[in-house]
Amino acid sequence: MGVYRIGIDVGGTHTDAVLLDQDNTVISETKSPTTEDVTTGIYTAMKKIIQDGNVPREEIKYAMLGTTHCTNAIVERKRLNKIAAIRIGAPATLAVKPLIGVPDDLRDALGKYVYLIRGGHEFDGREIVSLDEEHLYQIAEEIKGNVDSVAITSVFSPVSQAHEQRASEIMKEVLGEDISVSLSSEIGSVGLLERENATILNAAVVNVAKTAADGFINALKNEGIEAKVFFGQNDGTLMSVEYAVKYPIFTIACGPTNSLRGASYLSDSSDAIVVDVGGTTSDVGVLVQSFPRESSLAVEIGGARTNFRMPDLISIGLGGGTIIRIHENGGFTVGPDSVGYRLPEKSLIFGGDTLTVTDVAVALGKVNLGDSSKVAHLDQTLLNKVYDKMVELVEEAIDKMKTSAAPVPVLLVGGGSILLPEKLKGASQVIRPEHSGVANAIGAAISQVSGQIEKVYALAEIGREKALQLAKEKAMSEAINAGADPDSLVIVDIEDVPLAYMPGNATRIRVKAAGDLARLEVNELV
Amino acid sequence: MRKLGKQEIEDIAVGAALLGTGGGGDPYIGKLMALQAIEEYGEITLLDPDEVPDDALIVPSAMMGAPTVMLEKAPSGEEAAAAFKNLESYLGKEIYATMPIEAGGLNSMLPLALAAKLGLPVVDVDGMGRAFPELQMVTFYLDGISATPMVIADEKGNTTLLSTINNVWTERIARAATIEMGGSSMIAIYPMTGKEIKKSGISNILKLEEEIGRAIRLAKEYNADPISEVLKKAKGFELFRGKVSDINRKTETGFARGVATFEGINEYKGETLEVRFQNEHLLAQTDQRLLCVTPDLIAVLDAETGLPITTEGIRYGARCVIIGMPCHPKWRTGKGIETVGPKYFGYDVEYVPVEELAKKGVTA
Numbered sequence: 001m002g003v004y005r006i007g008i009d010v011g012g013t014h015t016d017a018v019l020l021d022q023d024n025t026v027i028s029e030t031k032s033p034t035t036e037d038v039t040t041g042i043y044t045a046m047k048k049i050i051q052d053g054n055v056p057r058e059e060i061k062y063a064m065l066g067t068t069h070c071t072n073a074i075v076e077r078k079r080l081n082k083i084a085a086i087r088i089g090a091p092a093t094l095a096v097k098p099l100i101g102v103p104d105d106l107r108d109a110l111g112k113y114v115y116l117i118r119g120g121h122e123f124d125g126r127e128i129v130s131l132d133e134e135h136l137y138q139i140a141e142e143i144k145g146n147v148d149s150v151a152i153t154s155v156f157s158p159v160s161q162a163h164e165q166r167a168s169e170i171m172k173e174v175l176g177e178d179i180s181v182s183l184s185s186e187i188g189s190v191g192l193l194e195r196e197n198a199t200i201l202n203a204a205v206v207n208v209a210k211t212a213a214d215g216f217i218n219a220l221k222n223e224g225i226e227a228k229v230f231f232g233q234n235d236g237t238l239m240s241v242e243y244a245v246k247y248p249i250f251t252i253a254c255g256p257t258n259s260l261r262g263a264s265y266l267s268d269s270s271d272a273i274v275v276d277v278g279g280t281t282s283d284v285g286v287l288v289q290s291f292p293r294e295s296s297l298a299v300e301i302g303g304a305r306t307n308f309r310m311p312d313l314i315s316i317g318l319g320g321g322t323i324i325r326i327h328e329n330g331g332f333t334v335g336p337d338s339v340g341y342r343l344p345e346k347s348l349i350f351g352g353d354t355l356t357v358t359d360v361a362v363a364l365g366k367v368n369l370g371d372s373s374k375v376a377h378l379d380q381t382l383l384n385k386v387y388d389k390m391v392e393l394v395e396e397a398i399d400k401m402k403t404s405a406a407p408v409p410v411l412l413v414g415g416g417s418i419l420l421p422e423k424l425k426g427a428s429q430v431i432r433p434e435h436s437g438v439a440n441a442i443g444a445a446i447s448q449v450s451g452q453i454e455k456v457y458a459l460a461e462i463g464r465e466k467a468l469q470l471a472k473e474k475a476m477s478e479a480i481n482a483g484a485d486p487d488s489l490v491i492v493d494i495e496d497v498p499l500a501y502m503p504g505n506a507t508r509i510r511v512k513a514a515g516d517l518a519r520l521e522v523n524e525l526v
Numbered sequence: 527m528r529k530l531g532k533q534e535i536e537d538i539a540v541g542a543a544l545l546g547t548g549g550g551g552d553p554y555i556g557k558l559m560a561l562q563a564i565e566e567y568g569e570i571t572l573l574d575p576d577e578v579p580d581d582a583l584i585v586p587s588a589m590m591g592a593p594t595v596m597l598e599k600a601p602s603g604e605e606a607a608a609a610f611k612n613l614e615s616y617l618g619k620e621i622y623a624t625m626p627i628e629a630g631g632l633n634s635m636l637p638l639a640l641a642a643k644l645g646l647p648v649v650d651v652d653g654m655g656r657a658f659p660e661l662q663m664v665t666f667y668l669d670g671i672s673a674t675p676m677v678i679a680d681e682k683g684n685t686t687l688l689s690t691i692n693n694v695w696t697e698r699i700a701r702a703a704t705i706e707m708g709g710s711s712m713i714a715i716y717p718m719t720g721k722e723i724k725k726s727g728i729s730n731i732l733k734l735e736e737e738i739g740r741a742i743r744l745a746k747e748y749n750a751d752p753i754s755e756v757l758k759k760a761k762g763f764e765l766f767r768g769k770v771s772d773i774n775r776k777t778e779t780g781f782a783r784g785v786a787t788f789e790g791i792n793e794y795k796g797e798t799l800e801v802r803f804q805n806e807h808l809l810a811q812t813d814q815r816l817l818c819v820t821p822d823l824i825a826v827l828d829a830e831t832g833l834p835i836t837t838e839g840i841r842y843g844a845r846c847v848i849i850g851m852p853c854h855p856k857w858r859t860g861k862g863i864e865t866v867g868p869k870y871f872g873y874d875v876e877y878v879p880v881e882e883l884a885k886k887g888v889t890a
Contacts, residue, residue: 092681095559095603095639122708123595129682155599192598193555286843293843305554312843399791400845402769508594 004055005062007445009258013341016441017045019053028052029438038069039215057224066232066254066444069212070205074302077109080204081149084113088163089120089155092128103303113143119163120155131163140174149180151203153196157185159456180206189454194307202249209248213241236261237450237514256311260285260292262443263411266433272409273398277416279321280338284314284397291492314397320416322357332386348374360386361419395425413439450514451478459505475513484515529569535560540742541735542634544834547823549806550631550657551593555600560635563642570638571647575729578720582622585717587640588633591710602681605712606640609677612685613714625649629731630657651727655854656823659805662693663866665856666716669726676715680707728854742832752832753847762851763884765817766799767792770844786840803837808871818850821857821866822880825849850880
């Protein structure tokens with residue numbers, strides 16, 4: 001009996017889907033337009049690969065979804081939960097109230113029930129003041145019936161979760177077990193405002209995530225598929241549906257990560273530069289030990305500053321649909337605008353009237369696509385110059401992402417990757433893996449399961465080695481809880497930042513562990 | 527006299543991050559405090575030092591402790607107010623205005639939030655023209671002005687008044703109190719007369735910050751090169767362009783010490799730059815050349831946006847432009863170099879002004 005998995009990645013223009021077998025061989029793949037409600041597009045793509053794949057439906061056991069549902073809801077300020085935001089930290093932090101730095105319309109949508117109560121901890125785990133439980137009971141009575149999701153953020157909760165957990169108990173005691181509670185210590189790291197914003201946004205998209213998950217599971221059921229469903233996260237690893245519904249904020253921006261991870265898998269490379277050529281832009285990212293290198297800049301989601309770690313990407317205005325303009329004097333421009341998803345009607349080779357990057361590649365015989373006679377009249381010398389310029393744009397972006405002058409492998413993926421040449425400056429080799437057009441959906445399907453921990457340790461007490469060991473163990477047990485196979489676990493990221501001016505050598509340590517999906521269920525099936 | 531509103535605060539925050547030269551803490555939280563205070567209490571009055579009466583009592587306000595703690599445990603806003611009240615009753619005189627003690631980072635913003643809250647004016651002057659890590663590293667110290675009486679306050683309502691025999695003891699005792707208070711505290715320090723700030727302070731530093739911040743903002747709006755705009759405003763020099771190839775941090779004797787290594791790009795290809803820091807960037811050198819050293823300013827900017835990057839924000843692979851700026855002439859005296867020069871921070875190099883080093887770079 002086989003075990004198959006579905007991988008789906010929802011992008012801005014396309015929803016890509018793949019069906020893989022146990023050995024991750026591609027059985028079927030498709031690209032279909034992303035629809036406004038997202039769900040219809042997912043459904044269409046899913047149906048197509050199931051039909052094309054023609055495998056016994058009961059053998060499709062896993063379905064992985066990387067989706068933009070939550071991102072869209074936040075950006076559009078629509079379909080959001082009615083939330084209460086509780087910060088525990090007064091008298092500290094009163095000078096910077098919750099949501100002070102976010103755009104007004106987001107504050108309007110989420111700022112109706114905001115509270116700042118006494119409690120919270122110091123950096124070393126002492127209480128600032130004891131938790132004001134009476135106030136929490138009052139708040140719970142006040143928001144009863146008015147909100148369906150609560151965000152709780154306590155000062156230094158990455159050091160001590162005690163006050164957040166007690167607050168959560170009180171909310172559930174008064175509002176019932178079904179109330180959704182988001183705790184900041186489960187979501188973010190040190191940095192109160194960023195973590196609080198992320199927690200508030202998380203609370204706000206709980207319903208959206210639940211609807212998306214239910215819709216996806218039902219769609220699978222309608223097709224006669226009883227699969228275990230996972231969601232892709234921004235760090236390139238998976239989470240279970242139960243977890244995704246509790247912590248939907250982690251689904252934000254999983255797309256670029258999926259494409260980098262898919263490229264890594266398809267080409268069997270762990271360290272490389274990945275160029276994902278789409279219709280409008282190309283994203284250039286870096287793989288370090290099979291994971292995307294992360295950006296050092298603060299990440300804003302819907303205008304709210306968070307401390308999420310996102311892939312470090314450069315986006316350049318060069319895709320398959322990028323418009324080429326030839327000037328009278330023999331000069332030309334490449335983009336930055338594009339015909340985008342209308343390539344099949346607009347470009348010359350498909351009978352349109354707009355000269356695009358794709359037309360140039362076809363005219364020069366680099367690619368065999370459409371009707372090449374429609375571009376045969378173009379001046380080859382000029383087109384060669386245009387092509388050189390396109391390649392140069394990509395090479396420049398690659399160079400910017402490199403950390404040393406030494407050539408590195410370059411992986412080309414995405415629908416437009418066929419337009420690029422076999423050789424690129426600064427690349428030790430150019431790899432264009434099979435199925436590279438749907439690398440992102442494959443990335444979703446083959447994702448690993450991860451666990452992460454971030455804590456402040458006093459190194460003077462336990463020593464650095466011991467502290468790192470504790471942190472690693474905690475991260476690994478988090479990963480196992482999330483469904484990782486203990487034997488395949490590896491530590492994929494360690495970072496320690498000393499806290500300036502602190503006695504006892506206080507250091508913030510962050511560790512991430514990741515491993516393959518545990519095959520337990522597969523064994524159960526056999 | 528003029529008023530500071532929200533846009534001015536946004537611009538000053540960017541300039542403050544740049545003059546923070548990698549340390550001083552991210553001004554972000556201070557900026558939010560100032561914005562919230564303006565929302566609640568109205569715009570802030572900024573005074574030119576010349577507008578301050580000679581006998582007026584001016585008290586700088588600042589935070590002390592770990593910026594990392596501040597990022598998690600933001601102030602209540604009452605600490606500095608309590609500190610001011612305590613100091614006023616001790617001195618038996620009303621405080622006329624406040625001012626930043628340092629121009630860089632978080633501390634450049636905190637007096638603005640306090641001023642809005644208390645309805646006091648802010649004087650456009652500071653004691654560093656940049657950021658430094660220790661209390662005695664101010665131009666007032668060079669002129670023999672005492673840091674005390676000073677008051678330390680926390681959000682719980684504790685205040686401590688210090689009278690010490692010298693500024694080194696002030697630093698020691700205040701540091702110990704701050705740690706007990708939870709790793710960060712608000713201080714009212716170096717109470718001075720109007721006459722003293724005119725003589726010993728560095729004037730129009732908020733104005734410079736605002737100009738730098740505005741230049742970066744407008745450069746983005748008009749698609750101009752933010753780096754060259756910054757260099758013009760700060761009278762600085764481009765030292766290097768590179769990608770971060772290594773970042774090594776550790777805590778030693780209460781500092782976040784470390785080295786950031788940059789591999790050259792563009793015209794600097796093949797060269798390697800090391801920037802050494804102790805909270806702030808203090809020394810920039812390649813294999814062959816010394817490029818800039820404390821007390822001159824070294825800032826690391828994002829190559830695309832021109833926005834300054836703190837030492838905590840420096841990450842492997844980031845593309846940066848490193849610039850150097852001359853410090854205020856007060857630091858270039860014998861006592862100035864002794865207080866904040868390379869030897870004080872344990873670097874075995876002689877201080878040479880950045881503009882001379884830049885000239886050598888051209889001829890080399």
